[in-house]
Amino acid sequence: MQILSTERLNLRVMTIDDADFYLALINDPSFIENIHDKGIRTVEAAKEAIINGPLTSQAKNGFSLYVVERKDDAQPMGICGLVKRETLKNIDIGYAFLPQYVGQGYAREAARAVVDYAHNHLQLSTLAAITSPTNDNSNKLLQNLGFVLEAVVVLAGETKDTKLYTHEFVG
Template identity: 35%
Template sequence: MQHHLTTERLVLNSVTPADAGFVLELVNTPGWLKFIGDRQVHDLAAAEAYAQKMSNTENANSWVVRLRDGKTPIGVVSFLQRDYLEYRDIGFAFLPGYGKQGYAFEAASAVLNSLMEEGSYPCIYATTLPGNVNSIQLLEKLGLHYERMIRVGEEDLRLYAIKK
């Protein structure tokens, strides 16, 4: 799995605890809180711990998405093994000021293409809340297809998949 990817406008690098300031900002945006949930990351120490958890481990890979200048972080793309899914799940979140500009599609496409070329993943899942229209549209644009509704805890989620 590649830990560094570049696109025409973006640079993606593995999340590290050094990204804690950005992580703190991102996980407290209205979109994150509404569609992903409050992860109780309200100070820099908690953000460092959360960034460490997001870091590359056996079952979790996350990339900070930066503008090509390499300095301006704008979002994250994750690839995680969730305990309620058979296959790994791709996810994404971006700061509000960077929506509707194609950055999420560009970054998620780079990750998906890298994973599919690697050949280790016959199927990749994604989940989203039924009301998250932007996420649904992006998943479909990325080539994922709606599979079914799943129940996780108290939430109903739409399950999407892309197969090799």
């Protein structure tokens, strides 16, 4: 099910058919370094993670992390969407792309669409975002989208610093 469309991209609900792509994405060294090592190493485990993560979130909350595809060939390049974490008071935006699609403006295009969706469709007044302090590209992207650094925190269950950003919607 398609949720959003931009000039070059479609964002759609993840399905278990995306397990191979998802497995590759979450085991990319950049994902592990900047986001988290989920410890998922098999297609079966990836399918289970999709069911228990994005699909459950979509059914329960009406939003989730979406697969980002190029419009012209439906090539999955990354994920971008919204997450409700127990450790944060606000819903947050999350995104990750396979390395061959980084630096081409896809993350900015997808994230901008998700921010607009959070405000205009979901009627959120505040959106959060978290990043690794050393993830310069992600930190710059969030600032470009209007997020403001609120604090550097250690989230519950974590041991490393995380930058916490917020975006307050006006009007």
